[in-house]
Amino acid sequence: MRDGIFALATAPGRAAVAVVRLSGSHVGEALINLAGALPAPRLATLRRLKDADGATIDQALVLWFEGPASYTGEDSAELHLHGGRAVVERVMLRLGELGLRLAEPGEFTRRAFENGKLDLAQAEAVADLVDAETALQAKQALDQLGGALSRRYESWRESLLEALALLEAAVDFPDEDLPEDVAARAHPAMTMLLGELREALADAERGRRVRDGYRIALIGAPNAGKSSLLNALVERDAAIVTAIPGTTRDVVEVPLVLGGYKVLLADTAGVRKTSDEVESEGVRRARRWAEEADLRLWVVDSHGADSAWREARDLVRSTDLLLMNKSDLPGQALELEFEGERIACSTWNSADMDHLRGRLTDRVVDALSGADFPAATRLRHLDSLAEARDALTRALSTKPELIEVMAEEVRLAARALARVTGRIDPEAVLGKVFSSFCIGK
Template structure:
């Protein structure tokens, strides 16, 4: 096993940088760079760091030693907490790179070793990645819960029950001549059905966890010149979109990221919907319609007319959309619509409150662990389908071998989520998105 090293904190100038080492040559690296034996485990010790090649002093740093298997990766691990200047970091990394048996870590390799050494299952590793990437409070809570094993415990619990059912099914097949309960296979039906129902109830979450992890998509749609770009700028707090009295100014989908009640929201300003007057505007309108169709939530906007009434209509609105009448400072309005002025800010605070409440109700963090990735959903859907086939096989009295095979496939689908079986082809996918040093 090679020993790996990497900068584990963010790159760039900082007060402190953390360099991490993991593997069998870790203790030798500490001795080489400090000229002393390893410190007591888990005790931060101040040491002078020097380049073994020429004895040049590099820094005075805190050195922490984690003897395996009581470490993040399960191997011998060390951390050097050095000053965060680029010259210091480059000097220490260079010295480590010249030590026998050490090499620079690949992205996610520390976490992959933690998985391979039984310190994390795949869902916990993914939770760690999500925690690193979390931008909002709700994302942090969800990721922390997953990293601490909430999802893994549910899936492993189902898998344990499924393996027990499979064991009984195979017992009837392999030991049919032995003294085992009659019709053992038929007695497994209620447990198989209960498992399938529990998994489907878990899947029936409106994709809440995936939306919270990836962000809720909100589109502003409506005819030209009703103030969509002005509203985007007002909510973003900056000039993110060009605002003009000329119709068709917005030719493409413009996006800003917002934090509404701890939920990440991507707010999209779309081209005004009208009969296009050119190829570029036609393409913009096509993209606007596609974005409006795929959005999780839509703000359908029209504008008030000074003489009363509204410019445009709400024909595009569908159930659940938030209807807005802009330019409320000019007069006019519509029943069952929020009156705002993107120019003066009138009514915008109320709109933000309504939008925050809506996304929180639909996609806010759940008290119970929820599906957070498409990979999990695919595995659970496959498992539920295989359980359905096994249950149908029992009902139709088909071969016990075929029922057992469906149960084996179901167990394999669950095991692939947490990494218990057949995961070699998944490892690169799971860990490649980690930053180096994690």
């Protein structure tokens, strides 16, 4: 059993209750010194916690989890303290005196992975669940924690291993009484799996968008009304609005929830040619954010007297939305050629804003909803999928007489999929995965 660790599992600061978690070697001994005796396993017990000189630190609920029947698979405990800072600091100081050390970020979940309580994809789901801001983010994380992602990758890996067994039989036992087409029998399963991997890659961004947020950029010329639209959509003064062109100099990102999904709505600098160094940098950032966005809202002053709207035209795609803004103003509106959907709107008209918010919600739900669990929720999943697809593609294009080469490519594909759950080569990714965790998880 590894060295003992402890951490505050609840948010720091004044609170009604604070929870300190312990795991590893000497936890039982430390608990006896602190609370007098070990309570019955998994039974919350009221105990008086004492300092080295016998002075009472706190009266707390103590829970004892004997390994391996614990979250980490080690001897573990939880102390439910009164949440005053003095009490928490004194308890943690005492635990240090008893030979335990402060845990590193994600160390509890890392130990759970290393002790076989979770695979790597499930461990990542723990962090995603802690970070979830919407119900659908939480649902995706809970499904992944329950093994949905792991089962999908393991099913693909098992299919590859079955194909690999046929190929290796042809390589290792050429003189045995085996069917002549034993290697060829692996091809249908490999071809079917390659199709599934390609479909999964096409859909892979959906899981990442649910986790990180669907990105919508407001783009257009200065004074087209982008900042006013942002404020109207989020129903607060998130961006500064003035009549001075070029007021917005940087990207203003505002999170909101549409259809149960997290969305990042960005107000960007007005796109135009300028000699102002600061504004030029704002335009550059606006273009970069717009190019990487999932959806662009091209905001045009529908009664603009000049052709400033043309400056942002190259950023727009046919799948984006054209917003003919300031539609409440009198006079002839501009006529623009645009293949995609266009909406006339005014930030002063609540019905217009409700309609626009509804159309954005439809777009987000259409993009992020799906019947199947997404094949990737992080970039490393996407990389492993692509690596497996490429290896399997090479295997199927290998000449039949080069069975050893074909088998090696299938083996590489299986290894790529196994890395998602941490079945092989986990050390290369463990530090990156767990460094993003909060202390106490």
